[in-house]
Amino acid sequence: MYACCNFRRFLKLLAIDFAVIIFIGAVFLIFKALSGSSANVSDDSEISLPVIMYHSVYGNTPSEYVVTPQQLESDLEWLGSNGFTAVSPQELVRFTQGLDDLPDKPVLITFDDGHYNNLSEALPLLEKYDMQAVVSVVGSYTDLIAPKDPHESAYSYLTWNDISQLIASGRFTLGNHTYDMHSNKGTRKGCSKNEDESEEEYRKTFQEDISTLQSEFNAETGYTPFVFAYPFGYISKESTPVLREEGFLITLTCYERMNHINRDPDCLYGLDRYNRSGLYSTEEFMNKLLTGV
Ligand SMILES: [Zn+2]
Numbered sequence: 001m002y003a004c005c006n007f008r009r010f011l012k013l014l015a016i017d018f019a020v021i022i023f024i025g026a027v028f029l030i031f032k033a034l035s036g037s038s039a040n041v042s043d044d045s046e047i048s049l050p051v052i053m054y055h056s057v058y059g060n061t062p063s064e065y066v067v068t069p070q071q072l073e074s075d076l077e078w079l080g081s082n083g084f085t086a087v088s089p090q091e092l093v094r095f096t097q098g099l100d101d102l103p104d105k106p107v108l109i110t111f112d113d114g115h116y117n118n119l120s121e122a123l124p125l126l127e128k129y130d131m132q133a134v135v136s137v138v139g140s141y142t143d144l145i146a147p148k149d150p151h152e153s154a155y156s157y158l159t160w161n162d163i164s165q166l167i168a169s170g171r172f173t174l175g176n177h178t179y180d181m182h183s184n185k186g187t188r189k190g191c192s193k194n195e196d197e198s199e200e201e202y203r204k205t206f207q208e209d210i211s212t213l214q215s216e217f218n219a220e221t222g223y224t225p226f227v228f229a230y231p232f233g234y235i236s237k238e239s240t241p242v243l244r245e246e247g248f249l250i251t252l253t254c255y256e257r258m259n260h261i262n263r264d265p266d267c268l269y270g271l272d273r274y275n276r277s278g279l280y281s282t283e284e285f286m287n288k289l290l291t292g293v
Contacts, residue, residue, distance in 0.1 A: 049092075049259040050289045051108040051252070053273040057121040058153040062278025069121045074282040076129040079107055082286075086131035089173045089227050089250050096265040109133040110252060110273060112177060112229055114141055116156035119166055126171045135166060136175030136229035136252070138182040139213035160220040167223050175227035176248070179213040181206070182231040190234035199238050207242050214246060226250065240269060258292065 055065040057072050067075075079086065085103040092108070094100040109126075111118045114137030126133055137158060146157040158166070166172040181191040188194050191209065193202040210228070218224045226249045230239075233254025243251055250268040257272040274289045287293065 046260045046262045047095075047102055047106065049106055049108060049261050049271070051110060051259060051271050051273040052289065053252075053254065053275045054109070054111045054122075055113055056115045056117055057111075058115075058117040064275070064277045064279060067276060067278040069125065071278055071282065072122060073125050073128075075276070075285070076125055076131055078282050078286055079131075080129050086126075086133065088132040089134060089175075092261070092268060093226075093249050093265065096261065096263055096268055098263050108271070110175075110229065111135045113182070114138055114146075114158045114163075114177070116146070116151055116158050116162060117153040118172075119158060119162050120151070120153045123166065123169055123171060127169075132171055132173070134173045134175050134227055134229075134252075135163075136177035136227065137163065137213075138177045138231075139179035139216055141182075143216070160216075163217075164221050167221055173227060174217065174221075174223060174225050175229055175252070176210055176213050176217070176225045177229045178231055179209045179216075181209050184232070190231035191236075191239060192234040193236040193238050202236070202238055203242055206239055207246070210242070210246055227252065230254070235270070243269075256288075256292070258290075 057067055057069055060068050062068050084105045084107045086109050087102060087106040095102045118135050141157040146159045150156050150159050167174060178191050191206055214224055226247055228243055228248045229252040235253060251270055253270050253272050255272040256274045259271050261267045276285055
Protein backbone atom coordinates (compact mmCIF):
# COMPACT_ATOMS: atom_id res chain seq x y z
CA MET A 1 0.00 0.00 0.00
CA TYR A 2 2.75 2.36 1.03
CA ALA A 3 4.74 1.49 -2.14
CA CYS A 4 1.62 1.99 -4.28
CA CYS A 5 1.00 5.52 -2.85
CA ASN A 6 4.61 6.45 -3.43
CA PHE A 7 4.34 5.28 -7.02
CA ARG A 8 1.19 7.40 -7.58
CA ARG A 9 2.93 10.37 -6.05
CA PHE A 10 5.89 9.74 -8.34
CA LEU A 11 3.58 9.64 -11.39
CA LYS A 12 1.91 12.88 -10.30
CA LEU A 13 5.22 14.65 -9.89
CA LEU A 14 6.33 13.31 -13.27
CA ALA A 15 3.19 14.70 -14.91
CA ILE A 16 3.81 18.11 -13.31
CA ASP A 17 7.42 18.07 -14.52
CA PHE A 18 6.30 17.26 -18.06
CA ALA A 19 3.71 20.03 -17.96
CA VAL A 20 6.36 22.55 -16.83
CA ILE A 21 8.79 21.43 -19.55
CA ILE A 22 6.10 21.64 -22.24
CA PHE A 23 5.07 25.11 -21.02
CA ILE A 24 8.66 26.41 -21.06
CA GLY A 25 9.20 24.87 -24.51
CA ALA A 26 6.05 26.50 -25.87
CA VAL A 27 7.05 29.92 -24.46
CA PHE A 28 10.52 29.54 -26.04
CA LEU A 29 9.10 28.61 -29.46
CA ILE A 30 6.60 31.50 -29.40
CA PHE A 31 9.38 33.94 -28.41
CA LYS A 32 11.66 32.60 -31.16
CA ALA A 33 8.92 32.84 -33.78
CA LEU A 34 8.08 36.41 -32.78
CA SER A 35 11.69 37.61 -32.70
CA GLY A 36 12.42 35.80 -35.98
CA SER A 37 9.52 37.37 -37.80
CA SER A 38 10.31 40.89 -36.64
CA ALA A 39 14.04 40.94 -37.51
CA ASN A 40 14.14 38.24 -40.19
CA VAL A 41 17.53 37.08 -38.96
CA SER A 42 18.63 33.97 -37.12
CA ASP A 43 20.56 33.82 -33.87
CA ASP A 44 24.18 34.88 -33.52
CA SER A 45 25.95 31.59 -33.96
CA GLU A 46 29.34 31.55 -35.67
CA ILE A 47 29.64 30.82 -39.38
CA SER A 48 32.68 29.41 -41.15
CA LEU A 49 33.90 31.67 -43.96
CA PRO A 50 36.65 30.40 -46.28
CA VAL A 51 38.31 33.20 -48.26
CA ILE A 52 40.18 32.56 -51.52
CA MET A 53 42.93 34.88 -52.79
CA TYR A 54 43.57 34.90 -56.53
CA HIS A 55 45.88 37.22 -58.44
CA SER A 56 46.29 36.86 -62.21
CA VAL A 57 44.09 34.74 -64.52
CA TYR A 58 45.43 34.06 -68.00
CA GLY A 59 47.28 31.76 -70.41
CA ASN A 60 48.09 28.12 -69.93
CA THR A 61 51.17 28.22 -67.69
CA PRO A 62 49.98 28.34 -64.08
CA SER A 63 52.28 29.43 -61.25
CA GLU A 64 52.11 30.47 -57.60
CA TYR A 65 50.26 33.69 -58.48
CA VAL A 66 48.72 32.80 -61.84
CA VAL A 67 45.79 30.48 -62.50
CA THR A 68 44.57 29.66 -65.98
CA PRO A 69 41.01 30.61 -66.95
CA GLN A 70 40.28 26.86 -67.02
CA GLN A 71 41.44 26.52 -63.41
CA LEU A 72 39.29 29.44 -62.30
CA GLU A 73 36.29 27.95 -64.10
CA SER A 74 36.96 24.56 -62.51
CA ASP A 75 37.09 26.23 -59.05
CA LEU A 76 33.83 28.12 -59.57
CA GLU A 77 32.14 25.00 -60.91
CA TRP A 78 33.38 23.02 -57.87
CA LEU A 79 32.14 25.66 -55.41
CA GLY A 80 28.71 25.80 -57.04
CA SER A 81 28.25 22.05 -57.27
CA ASN A 82 29.37 21.61 -53.64
CA GLY A 83 26.75 24.02 -52.34
CA PHE A 84 28.89 27.13 -51.78
CA THR A 85 27.59 30.63 -52.43
CA ALA A 86 30.04 33.44 -53.20
CA VAL A 87 28.99 36.32 -50.97
CA SER A 88 29.77 40.02 -51.37
CA PRO A 89 31.58 42.13 -48.74
CA GLN A 90 28.34 44.11 -48.35
CA GLU A 91 26.50 40.90 -47.39
CA LEU A 92 29.18 40.15 -44.80
CA VAL A 93 28.83 43.61 -43.28
CA ARG A 94 25.04 43.31 -43.12
CA PHE A 95 25.36 39.89 -41.48
CA THR A 96 27.70 41.18 -38.77
CA GLN A 97 25.41 44.15 -38.17
CA GLY A 98 22.49 41.77 -37.58
CA LEU A 99 20.59 43.05 -40.63
CA ASP A 100 20.61 39.87 -42.74
CA ASP A 101 21.45 36.19 -42.69
CA LEU A 102 24.08 34.62 -44.94
CA PRO A 103 23.38 31.75 -47.32
CA ASP A 104 24.51 28.26 -46.33
CA LYS A 105 28.21 27.62 -46.98
CA PRO A 106 29.34 31.17 -47.87
CA VAL A 107 32.72 31.75 -49.52
CA LEU A 108 34.49 35.04 -50.24
CA ILE A 109 36.43 35.20 -53.54
CA THR A 110 39.14 37.86 -53.81
CA PHE A 111 41.65 39.01 -56.44
CA ASP A 112 44.69 41.11 -55.51
CA ASP A 113 46.77 43.72 -57.37
CA GLY A 114 44.25 44.82 -60.03
CA HIS A 115 45.23 42.75 -63.08
CA TYR A 116 43.40 43.60 -66.31
CA ASN A 117 42.63 39.90 -66.75
CA ASN A 118 40.27 40.11 -63.77
CA LEU A 119 38.03 42.01 -66.20
CA SER A 120 38.84 40.15 -69.42
CA GLU A 121 38.98 36.58 -68.03
CA ALA A 122 37.41 36.44 -64.54
CA LEU A 123 34.31 38.60 -65.03
CA PRO A 124 32.75 36.41 -67.77
CA LEU A 125 33.25 33.35 -65.54
CA LEU A 126 31.71 35.04 -62.49
CA GLU A 127 28.72 35.90 -64.68
CA LYS A 128 28.49 32.35 -66.03
CA TYR A 129 28.49 30.86 -62.51
CA ASP A 130 26.50 33.70 -60.94
CA MET A 131 29.18 34.64 -58.41
CA GLN A 132 30.62 37.71 -56.68
CA ALA A 133 34.22 38.71 -55.97
CA VAL A 134 36.52 41.44 -54.67
CA VAL A 135 39.34 43.12 -56.63
CA SER A 136 41.83 45.08 -54.52
CA VAL A 137 43.89 47.44 -56.67
CA VAL A 138 47.23 49.16 -56.16
CA GLY A 139 46.68 52.85 -56.94
CA SER A 140 50.09 53.54 -58.47
CA TYR A 141 49.74 50.55 -60.83
CA THR A 142 46.43 51.89 -62.10
CA ASP A 143 47.69 55.48 -62.31
CA LEU A 144 51.17 54.99 -63.71
CA ILE A 145 51.51 51.53 -65.31
CA ALA A 146 48.06 50.68 -66.68
CA PRO A 147 47.64 53.63 -69.10
CA LYS A 148 51.01 52.99 -70.81
CA ASP A 149 50.23 49.46 -71.93
CA PRO A 150 46.55 48.69 -71.42
CA HIS A 151 44.37 45.70 -72.08
CA GLU A 152 46.82 42.82 -72.43
CA SER A 153 45.59 39.86 -70.39
CA ALA A 154 49.13 38.63 -69.79
CA TYR A 155 50.52 41.69 -68.02
CA SER A 156 48.33 44.82 -68.00
CA TYR A 157 46.77 46.38 -64.93
CA LEU A 158 43.26 47.80 -64.70
CA THR A 159 42.77 51.38 -65.89
CA TRP A 160 40.23 53.62 -64.14
CA ASN A 161 37.89 52.97 -67.05
CA ASP A 162 38.27 49.20 -66.56
CA ILE A 163 37.59 49.63 -62.85
CA SER A 164 34.41 51.56 -63.62
CA GLN A 165 33.31 48.63 -65.82
CA LEU A 166 33.95 46.18 -62.99
CA ILE A 167 31.86 48.28 -60.62
CA ALA A 168 29.07 48.60 -63.21
CA SER A 169 29.03 44.81 -63.70
CA GLY A 170 27.64 44.37 -60.19
CA ARG A 171 29.91 41.31 -59.82
CA PHE A 172 32.91 43.00 -58.24
CA THR A 173 33.46 44.98 -55.09
CA LEU A 174 36.56 47.16 -55.40
CA GLY A 175 39.10 47.27 -52.62
CA ASN A 176 42.17 49.33 -51.66
CA HIS A 177 45.54 47.55 -51.75
CA THR A 178 47.46 50.80 -50.94
CA TYR A 179 48.40 53.57 -53.34
CA ASP A 180 52.16 52.96 -53.33
CA MET A 181 53.08 50.64 -50.46
CA HIS A 182 52.89 47.42 -52.44
CA SER A 183 56.62 46.81 -52.26
CA ASN A 184 59.43 45.83 -49.97
CA LYS A 185 61.40 49.00 -50.71
CA GLY A 186 63.99 49.93 -48.09
CA THR A 187 63.27 48.44 -44.72
CA ARG A 188 59.47 48.66 -44.93
CA LYS A 189 57.59 45.48 -45.67
CA GLY A 190 54.34 46.32 -47.47
CA CYS A 191 52.41 48.84 -45.40
CA SER A 192 53.75 47.70 -42.04
CA LYS A 193 55.45 49.99 -39.52
CA ASN A 194 59.20 50.37 -39.64
CA GLU A 195 60.89 49.54 -36.37
CA ASP A 196 62.75 52.85 -36.32
CA GLU A 197 59.75 55.13 -36.92
CA SER A 198 57.40 56.47 -34.28
CA GLU A 199 53.77 55.46 -34.19
CA GLU A 200 52.85 59.01 -35.16
CA GLU A 201 55.15 59.02 -38.19
CA TYR A 202 53.85 55.64 -39.29
CA ARG A 203 50.20 56.64 -38.95
CA LYS A 204 50.79 59.79 -41.00
CA THR A 205 52.61 57.92 -43.80
CA PHE A 206 50.05 55.12 -43.94
CA GLN A 207 47.05 57.45 -43.71
CA GLU A 208 48.38 59.63 -46.56
CA ASP A 209 48.91 56.60 -48.77
CA ILE A 210 45.53 54.94 -48.35
CA SER A 211 43.56 58.19 -48.38
CA THR A 212 45.26 59.12 -51.69
CA LEU A 213 43.76 56.01 -53.28
CA GLN A 214 40.40 56.52 -51.56
CA SER A 215 40.20 60.06 -52.98
CA GLU A 216 41.19 58.92 -56.46
CA PHE A 217 38.62 56.15 -56.39
CA ASN A 218 35.96 58.61 -55.47
CA ALA A 219 37.02 61.15 -58.12
CA GLU A 220 37.41 58.57 -60.92
CA THR A 221 34.46 56.26 -60.23
CA GLY A 222 32.23 57.83 -57.59
CA TYR A 223 32.84 54.77 -55.43
CA THR A 224 34.76 54.68 -52.15
CA PRO A 225 36.16 51.26 -51.08
CA PHE A 226 35.47 49.79 -47.64
CA VAL A 227 37.65 46.68 -48.16
CA PHE A 228 41.41 46.85 -47.59
CA ALA A 229 43.92 44.10 -48.51
CA TYR A 230 47.31 44.19 -46.76
CA PRO A 231 50.15 43.95 -49.34
CA PHE A 232 51.92 40.59 -48.88
CA GLY A 233 49.91 40.16 -45.69
CA TYR A 234 52.34 42.28 -43.62
CA ILE A 235 50.33 43.70 -40.77
CA SER A 236 51.11 46.21 -38.03
CA LYS A 237 48.63 46.62 -35.21
CA GLU A 238 49.06 50.41 -35.60
CA SER A 239 47.36 50.19 -39.02
CA THR A 240 43.93 49.18 -37.70
CA PRO A 241 42.87 52.52 -36.13
CA VAL A 242 43.92 54.33 -39.33
CA LEU A 243 41.88 51.95 -41.47
CA ARG A 244 38.86 52.37 -39.20
CA GLU A 245 39.14 56.17 -39.41
CA GLU A 246 39.27 55.96 -43.21
CA GLY A 247 36.01 54.01 -43.23
CA PHE A 248 37.24 50.48 -43.93
CA LEU A 249 34.94 47.77 -42.62
CA ILE A 250 36.80 44.68 -43.88
CA THR A 251 40.56 43.98 -43.96
CA LEU A 252 42.16 40.99 -45.66
CA THR A 253 45.34 39.19 -44.60
CA CYS A 254 47.37 36.36 -46.15
CA TYR A 255 47.40 33.97 -43.18
CA GLU A 256 46.09 30.66 -44.46
CA ARG A 257 43.35 29.91 -41.92
CA MET A 258 39.59 29.39 -41.85
CA ASN A 259 37.55 32.34 -40.54
CA HIS A 260 34.66 32.08 -38.08
CA ILE A 261 32.46 35.15 -38.22
CA ASN A 262 29.61 36.26 -35.96
CA ARG A 263 27.29 39.21 -35.36
CA ASP A 264 30.16 41.45 -34.21
CA PRO A 265 31.30 43.79 -37.07
CA ASP A 266 34.83 43.77 -35.58
CA CYS A 267 35.24 40.14 -36.69
CA LEU A 268 35.70 41.40 -40.29
CA TYR A 269 39.03 43.06 -39.45
CA GLY A 270 41.75 40.61 -40.42
CA LEU A 271 39.95 37.98 -42.51
CA ASP A 272 42.46 35.26 -43.35
CA ARG A 273 42.86 33.97 -46.90
CA TYR A 274 44.27 31.00 -48.77
CA ASN A 275 46.41 31.87 -51.79
CA ARG A 276 45.04 29.99 -54.80
CA SER A 277 48.29 28.85 -56.34
CA GLY A 278 47.98 27.57 -59.90
CA LEU A 279 50.26 24.70 -58.89
CA TYR A 280 47.34 22.83 -57.27
CA SER A 281 44.39 21.08 -58.86
CA THR A 282 40.95 22.36 -57.89
CA GLU A 283 40.38 19.36 -55.60
CA GLU A 284 43.76 19.76 -53.89
CA PHE A 285 43.21 23.47 -53.30
CA MET A 286 39.64 23.11 -52.05
CA ASN A 287 40.72 20.41 -49.63
CA LYS A 288 43.39 22.75 -48.28
CA LEU A 289 40.93 25.65 -48.09
CA LEU A 290 38.36 23.67 -46.13
CA THR A 291 40.51 21.44 -43.95
CA GLY A 292 43.82 23.32 -43.73
CA VAL A 293 45.67 20.28 -45.09
ZN1 LIG B 1 49.34 42.25 -53.71
